[in-house]
Amino acid sequence: MLALDVGTSSVRSMLFDGAGRELPGGEVQLRYQPRVGAGGAAEVGVEALFELCTRTLDGAVRRARRVGEVEAVGVSTFWHGLAAADARMRPLTPVILWSDTRAGRQAERLRRELDQEAYRRRDGCPLHASYWPAKLAWLKAEEPALFGRARHWVSFCDLLYQRLFGELGTSASMASGTGLRRLQDGAWDLELLERLGVPPQRLPPPAAEMSGLRTEFARRWPALARVPWLTAAGDGALANLGSGCVAESHRALTVGTSGALRTMTAGRPDRLAAGLWCYVLDERRHLVGGALSNGGNLYAWMVRVLAVRERGLEARLRRMAPAATGLTFLPLLAGERAPGWAAQASGAIGGLTQTTNADQIVRAGLEAVALRFARLDAALDESVPGARMLVASGAALAASPVWAQIMADAIGKPLLLGRQFEASARGAALFALERLGGSSERPPGRGRTFEPRPEAHRAYRASYLRQGRLYDALVRDRLLDTEGTAAHLGVWNGDH
16 A cells, blocks of 8 residues: 655655555655744645655655555545635645634634534534634635635645546545534535535535546556545544554544544544534544644744753653643643634743743643643543543654653553554555455554553642633633633543
């Protein structure tokens, strides 16, 4: 299987065998930086990203020749990105990423005008700037001429496949992340589309897979010309598949630039706790969870701004006792998604004194992110109870056993740090393997397990409550009309 993983900081390809094992020497990765601008802009050019994908596939095909024949292609990509295209599928906008907050005002207006809880139950997504409804409303208000010229509203991989195959189509997974697809029957939300002024014909039709590359690409990659390409699925859903979290007993915890905690279910859950979303991998598997805008990016910011001496930092952090810095950290430097969905929220640190040092701030920041995950875990316990284990992936946790232990202690569940760090790419390969009749239930190699320590968990309980009070003082009072802010008080594990 060839897996193409289109992320928000890199494009990579990896090769896997029929047992879901990565083939050594088969990875190609090209990094890039999205454009971040004033007013909350976060976008990437379509042409630049398409060029990265084709170059990555060039390298993948060359490396595949050494190990065997490619039988299928699976593709993972970021959810929620939106681009406009004209009648000839030429892009009219860059890809507007999930982290773009310029549609925050339109999201607030939609929350005032719609029954937001009924919408979330119907379509699985909160009304937030990350999703297509707010982005479309913003473009309609700010760029009416462009909005009128647009004939297609698509994700990046919809454009990618249209160029490669001459056919437009999107997966159920990507459609579920737009905020415009009904959970019950998988159809577009016609009532909401009418309100936004978007005919359903301007959204991509459903497609599970494609094959038969257009001539120029068939000549460029003859090994991929006739094999099935599964249409791109959301990276979070595939990360669950790739990390072996396909049952309600195991939750996937990912910390890269941002973070997420997700549970896969065999059907739509009966209850969706405040602050959570529900997407799909395919028509039979749903994904329930929440995402944080702040993860590894917070660590990078602290190291850079505080001029932290990174050499020996892990050892210095390990020597600090849990919740002992005296600081209360609200780690919302990149705004907030789950559980409160306050796009314009900002960070804060309470308890600073003249004796506070940079290492203490870093430790408090890592603990603060773990406490945000604890809130998501409590909400998931309400919606999909029964989780016994967290399975972690992502470069940020892989690089810091200290942070992994903090996560286990703060959340109160064992955390398995698997050896398969690129869980989304592996999930794309397993998804392709399913298409060929194979089994995707192939857990990655076991890694190190971090058990929660009772005394540390009790110490973090007080920090959890202090963080909630700081959030209430600085953010919640401005969001009283937003469904889901009550989730910030959460339920501490063991206090049900």
